[in-house]
Amino acid sequence: MDNILKYIEEKNPAHAAKLNSWIKNMDTDYFSESELFFARYKKFIESTGKKLEYGIDCYLKLCAQMVFERIEFIRFGKYANTSLEEVEKSIYLNPEMFEYHMHGLVFAQFLWKEQYARFNFFSKNIGNYLKPQDKYLEIGGGHALYIVEAMKKGGDANSFQLVDISPSSIQLAQGITEGLNILFLLKNIFDFSPTEKFDFITMGEVIEHVENPLSLLIKVRELLTDSGMAYITTPANAPTLDHIYLFNNATEIRDLLNEAGFEIVIEKTQYAEDVSEERAQKLKVALMYAAFVKPKK
Amino acid sequence: MEKTEILASMNKIWRDELDNEAITITESSTANDIEEWDSLSNIQLVVATEKLFKIRFNSAEIAQFKNVGEMIDCIKAKIG
């Protein structure tokens, strides 16, 4: 972590100062978890002939891009892209763009406080819900941080599967999880119709990427056993090139989970900046929402 | 429009957006001089300025403003 922060400091001192201001207060868990994950990433990226710095450059590019997305968002009050077609054109069919985006996100998992809050919430609770012999599915697994943690906390589960629509994501996830027993499927989740249901489903930061998040949540409900549990996260007011569906606040997210047939068991929210509630709403600061949910009886 | 007029209008925006009537900006003011002016509120200030003068800054311009004076020059060039 020290080396990563040092490199960022060289390239963008103001950003490094902002990161340091919250990271300096983090506990030992934070440092050991991030070391472990970045070590996995480093091993993978070096196996492709690149260096760790490549990933950090992707991260800095992602941060710069997000400032512009935020300006557009404040100008117009909506996300720049509102259809899958637009996003496909600008990102999905543009592998270079998608690649820096995903590699940048690897670092954001530990460098952004709201991203870490989401992971920490998962890490502290997954052990209580993932039971031996459970079938675990992750949808849109991307950088694989979550499935690695699920295996750490619930290693005696029956099986671990990861479905993702993007070849770059699958490649990244496979590289990062080298040596772990995970079944990867390159597929649009809407086209995934397995014969068996899953006991635990993780779906982090996916519903804002589709045009109709309700139908995706209903799909998750269908894939889940009646006694199953899901971990779902999504942001509000978080403009990025590939976010399509705008949630304006946590209430809209809770309402949609309810509408899809879920009951919220525990939840966590975290603003992306250190500001008062009032200022966060006024400036439309990005809000992270995460919840463990179960099917309504 | 004269620079002083632009500055006066901007001063009003800074006071409104940053909720502080005591703020007085000059051409040499930067975010470092005003506590409430951070990277978050900067976006509000830029967008409110655009609205008032009915102009649009491009991303390179926004990234390069070093102080209020540079914003004024840019505004002046756009509104003629």
Ligand SMILES: C[S@@+](CC[C@H](N)C(=O)[O-])C[C@H]1O[C@@H](n2cnc3c(N)ncnc32)[C@H](O)[C@@H]1O
């Ligand atoms: C922002 S990343 C989230 C990564 C990770 N799950 C997390 O929580 O940080 C979104 C991922 O969802 C995948 N994805 C988007 N739409 C999908 C779909 N319809 N079916 C399967 N995966 C999808 C993308 O390829 C990408 O890897």
